[in-house]
Amino acid sequence: MNTGGKPGTVPYTVPIGPVHPALKEPVMFTFKMNGEVVESVDFAPGQTHRGIEWMGMRRNPVQIVHLTDRICGICGVSHSLAFARAVEQIMGIDVPARADYVRTIVAELERIQSHLLWAGVAVHELGFDSLFYLAWRVREESMDVIEYITGNRVNYGIVQIGGVRRDITEEQYPRIKRCLTYYRDLQDKLFHLFMNDASIRMRCRDHGVLSREEAIKLCVVGPTARASGVKMDVRVDYPYSAYGDMEIEPVMPDAILGETRGDVYDRIVVRLVEIGQSVEIIQQCLDHMPDGPVMWESKYPKLLSACKKAAGEAVGRHEAPRGEVLHYVRMDGQEAPATWKVKGSSYSNLISWPVMLKGEQIADIPIIVASIDPCLSCTDRVAVIRGGRREVMTKEELTRLSIEKTRRLKG
Amino acid sequence: MNPIQTLKRSLWVFHLNTGSCNGCEIEIVATITPRYDPERFGIRLVGSPRHADVLLVTGPVTGKMIERVKRVYEQVPDPKVVMCIGTCGQSGGVFFDSYNLKGPIDDVIPVDVYVAGCPPRPEAIIHGVVTAIAKLERREGGA
Amino acid sequence: MTVQILRPEEIVERFRGAFGENVLEAIVKERKEGARKNPATNIWIRLKQEYLKPGIQTLIEISFPHLSVIAGSDLGEEVELVYIFSLYYGVRHGEYMVSIAVRLPKSDLRIPTISDLIPGAVFTEREKQEMLGVEVVGIPDPRRLFLPEDFPEGVYPWRKDETGIPDSMIKNLWQVKRPKERAAPPVEAKEKKGGVQE
Numbered sequence: 001m002n003t004g005g006k007p008g009t010v011p012y013t014v015p016i017g018p019v020h021p022a023l024k025e026p027v028m029f030t031f032k033m034n035g036e037v038v039e040s041v042d043f044a045p046g047q048t049h050r051g052i053e054w055m056g057m058r059r060n061p062v063q064i065v066h067l068t069d070r071i072c073g074i075c076g077v078s079h080s081l082a083f084a085r086a087v088e089q090i091m092g093i094d095v096p097a098r099a100d101y102v103r104t105i106v107a108e109l110e111r112i113q114s115h116l117l118w119a120g121v122a123v124h125e126l127g128f129d130s131l132f133y134l135a136w137r138v139r140e141e142s143m144d145v146i147e148y149i150t151g152n153r154v155n156y157g158i159v160q161i162g163g164v165r166r167d168i169t170e171e172q173y174p175r176i177k178r179c180l181t182y183y184r185d186l187q188d189k190l191f192h193l194f195m196n197d198a199s200i201r202m203r204c205r206d207h208g209v210l211s212r213e214e215a216i217k218l219c220v221v222g223p224t225a226r227a228s229g230v231k232m233d234v235r236v237d238y239p240y241s242a243y244g245d246m247e248i249e250p251v252m253p254d255a256i257l258g259e260t261r262g263d264v265y266d267r268i269v270v271r272l273v274e275i276g277q278s279v280e281i282i283q284q285c286l287d288h289m290p291d292g293p294v295m296w297e298s299k300y301p302k303l304l305s306a307c308k309k310a311a312g313e314a315v316g317r318h319e320a321p322r323g324e325v326l327h328y329v330r331m332d333g334q335e336a337p338a339t340w341k342v343k344g345s346s347y348s349n350l351i352s353w354p355v356m357l358k359g360e361q362i363a364d365i366p367i368i369v370a371s372i373d374p375c376l377s378c379t380d381r382v383a384v385i386r387g388g389r390r391e392v393m394t395k396e397e398l399t400r401l402s403i404e405k406t407r408r409l410k411g
Numbered sequence: 412m413n414p415i416q417t418l419k420r421s422l423w424v425f426h427l428n429t430g431s432c433n434g435c436e437i438e439i440v441a442t443i444t445p446r447y448d449p450e451r452f453g454i455r456l457v458g459s460p461r462h463a464d465v466l467l468v469t470g471p472v473t474g475k476m477i478e479r480v481k482r483v484y485e486q487v488p489d490p491k492v493v494m495c496i497g498t499c500g501q502s503g504g505v506f507f508d509s510y511n512l513k514g515p516i517d518d519v520i521p522v523d524v525y526v527a528g529c530p531p532r533p534e535a536i537i538h539g540v541v542t543a544i545a546k547l548e549r550r551e552g553g554a
Numbered sequence: 555m556t557v558q559i560l561r562p563e564e565i566v567e568r569f570r571g572a573f574g575e576n577v578l579e580a581i582v583k584e585r586k587e588g589a590r591k592n593p594a595t596n597i598w599i600r601l602k603q604e605y606l607k608p609g610i611q612t613l614i615e616i617s618f619p620h621l622s623v624i625a626g627s628d629l630g631e632e633v634e635l636v637y638i639f640s641l642y643y644g645v646r647h648g649e650y651m652v653s654i655a656v657r658l659p660k661s662d663l664r665i666p667t668i669s670d671l672i673p674g675a676v677f678t679e680r681e682k683q684e685m686l687g688v689e690v691v692g693i694p695d696p697r698r699l700f701l702p703e704d705f706p707e708g709v710y711p712w713r714k715d716e717t718g719i720p721d722s723m724i725k726n727l728w729q730v731k732r733p734k735e736r737a738a739p740p741v742e743a744k745e746k747k748g749g750v751q752e
Contacts, residue, residue, distance in 0.1 A: 219620050219675070231643070339626070
């Protein structure tokens with residue numbers, strides 16, 4: 001891939017990945033660099049392709065719900081919620097209102113933990129490790145409550161076709177409310193730490209810009225789209241579960257900062273404010289929790305035979321922490337669905353990387369790649385080919401470059 | 412070489428994702444953060460396999476990753492301990508019958524310690540590291 | 555925004571007006587969830603194959619839609635592609651899910667790319683090429699997306715005919731290194747109760 005083969009030829013090619021010690025998908029990047037500046041980007045996902053949809057077409061819906069939990073460990077409830085909603089629409093059943101509220105509470109707790117996780121990772125990419133540890137320490141509170149409600153820290157297994165597997169009882173409310181108070185008290189401190197820090201501002205302002213037009217054209221979703229000024233949030237636009245009953249508005253950067261620049265900084269702001277929004281949604285859910293059962297049919301054989309009779313097609317959508325998750329299901333009266341298409345939120349967002357990275361410096365790659373929350377940095381091992389000589393750059397070195405840049409800026 | 416002399420303190424860990432769902436990944440990162448703080452025992456994540464004593468492997472090994480798993484394993488200097496985190500790396504877990512999986516991990520590289528769970532709790536992961544040290548000590552005693 | 559908001563029925567009317575008989579199916583469905591049962595609107599439209607692009611053009615004229623994904627199914631003789639959009643996002647409780655489906659005969663699995671209208675479609679079109687064996691004509695980037703480089707040609711995971719995944723490609727991970735004397739998996743063990751325990 002070395003262009004020309006002569007030493008010092010520009011632009012030179014930098015492949016990054018796919019192995020990295022961070023999270024989700026290992027992705028393979030190829031950067032064309034001109035000195036320190038990125039000229040063009042290409043990437044190849046699919047390192048973690050497990051053929052989940054194909055496996056799902058061989059299993060029954062109740063089994064698939066447990067598979068959907070494990071599509072993504074961070075969006076544990078998002079995929080199962082979207083899938084369950086699709087199947088419920090095909091079956092034509094109504095989920096008990098209380099189950100909708102339980103689903104919403106767990107989904108919002110998930111958003112809190114996911115955004116804190118991301119915030120920590122983002123500042124880690126900038127070399128601000130004390131804040132990384134702080135963010136992850138406060139994240140444990142939401143993990144504790146999730147475990148308290150569902151029994152699991154990750155892959156909650158709470159959603160079932162036709163409802164939820166566990167109710168939230170009256171005795172559990174005080175513990176959840178304590179968690180909400182904890183985050184409310186923390187909100188200002190967190191916002192101050194992230195937004196008033198000079199080095200975060202210098203590294204993130206006007207870097208990785210995605211304009212509104214590009215965001216619409218490239219069909220990005222979630223906080224990435226909102227940070228670019230596209231007002232879209234499935235929870236608000238398209239009422240489902242208990243979100244239709246909630247008084248919520250999409251979090252937009254211009255409402256908070258007075259302007260929209262579509263850069264990394266705006267993405268941090270949107271996510272931080274959404275933590276507060278999630279706290280309020282959970283509060284509203286707890287205040288208006290309807291009574292009643294949490295399952296449409298609690299006997300599994302009956303549930304399964306009802307699933308088997310269902311025929312038709314439907315789409316289930318949910319606003320996951322990273323954006324819209326969509327499951328298309330077609331059933332034809334067989335045990336297994338005829339078609340199952342999963343669209344995760346990063347599926348829509350990855351395509352914005354080339355636009356964001358163009359013209360940026362190599363040291364900015366980690367934070368820009370992380371800024372769409374692609375299930376983490378994709379910059380573990382970088383092989384730099386300079387004039388035919390192959391140097392292997394580890395993620396550590398790339399992060400070191402990033403940290404050095406922060407230091408340089410701080411002067 | 413006597414492994415325990417080299418590995419007695421400060422186990423440095425490299426984490427390799429071979430196609431896992433991310434559940435184990437976030438639990439591994441949660442393990443190294445202040446709540447559990449294994450850094451007080453010298454256990455920390457490093458960014459390069461060449462610096463590591465312990466290789467944490469997660470995931471059921473996808474088609475694109477199999478060669479990379481072998482390469483990373485070879486890059487970890489001896490003596491090394493390989494830990495397999497999560498059920499899907501051991502038996503496939505929910506992904507037991509896919510067309511694009513080449514696992515389980517112990518079919519690709521040798522594994523010393525298995526930590527079961529989908530995903531295992533941070534306590535279980537720390538226990539796994541402790542078990543790895545104990546295993547090395549036993550190995551020393553036997554030799 | 556000063557876009558005039560059409561009701562779901564009016565959108566269906568717009569399609570019927572533009573394409574007449576070529577709209578094979580058009581259904582508006584509502585789904586009500588939560589305690590207040592606010593309705594969410596889903597519009598399902600099925601067009602003749604050659605009217606896909608004009609159909610999406612019509613949708614763009616109404617309001618620029620957000621393309622979520624293209625889903626695809628193998629229906630036996632035909633392959634169906636379902637283009638799933640959301641329209642009027644940003645309006646509180648006003649978003650419609652619009653799906654435009656087309657069916658392609660298996661003898662001629664070709665469909666024009668829509669990435670000139672919606673650049674974000676490239677990703678999902680690449681996926682359809684490798685997963686269903688559909689040829690997207692004019693796609694700017696025809697490479698594989700998710701499947702590994704050494705994945706055999708002519709095998710398409712989502713197909714249910716002979717081009718689907720052959721049994722030889724499936725690796726049952728739970729069977730690897732399983733001791734021979736260990737009891738068989740539960741389904742078979744039930745039939746030969748007792749005997750297999752040894």
